[in-house]
Amino acid sequence: MQIPLQITIRDVEHSEALETHIRSKAEKLEEFFKHITSCRVVVEVPHKHHHQGKQFNVRIDIGVPGSEIAVNRDHAEDVYVALRDAFDAAKRQLEDYARKIRGDIKAHAPKRPNENNDMDAG
Numbered sequence: 001m002q003i004p005l006q007i008t009i010r011d012v013e014h015s016e017a018l019e020t021h022i023r024s025k026a027e028k029l030e031e032f033f034k035h036i037t038s039c040r041v042v043v044e045v046p047h048k049h050h051h052q053g054k055q056f057n058v059r060i061d062i063g064v065p066g067s068e069i070a071v072n073r074d075h076a077e078d079v080y081v082a083l084r085d086a087f088d089a090a091k092r093q094l095e096d097y098a099r100k101i102r103g104d105i106k107a108h109a110p111k112r113p114n115e116n117n118d119m120d121a122g
Contacts, residue, residue: 003038003063010044012056012079018043021080025087029062033094038063043079058086062094065101069093 005026007019026039040061045054056079062069071089075082 006040008042010042012043012045018079021083025083029087029090029094032091033098035065036062037065043083056082058082060086060090062090064097067097069097
């Protein structure tokens with residue numbers, strides 16, 4: 001990573017275990033995709049009034065060459081489940097990005113005006 005991992009924890013009890021967990025998840029993303037330029041993780045409890053306990057929000061912004069991948073996940077009750085879901089989504093988006101830059105995903109060519117006329121005849 002060109003820029004060190006940035007972790008922000010708001011309105012959540014900060015613990016070394018939580019920060020270590022986040023660093024471990026981020027390192028796994030980098031093992032999977034070496035070209036990550038930056039990674040910012042924000043864990044917070046939004047100031048909304050919920051009747052069923054805390055709602056954790058995890059936002060991950062990952063800088064990659066020529067783009068940025070953003071993931072935003074909410075989960076009631078468990079910050080570790082919210083982190084797992086957010087990092088799983090980030091991994092899927094990195095997989096898609098990696099396929100795209102390798103050329104595995106082809107851009108759709110614009111349709112020619114007469115391509116869809118086959119169904120009109122008849």
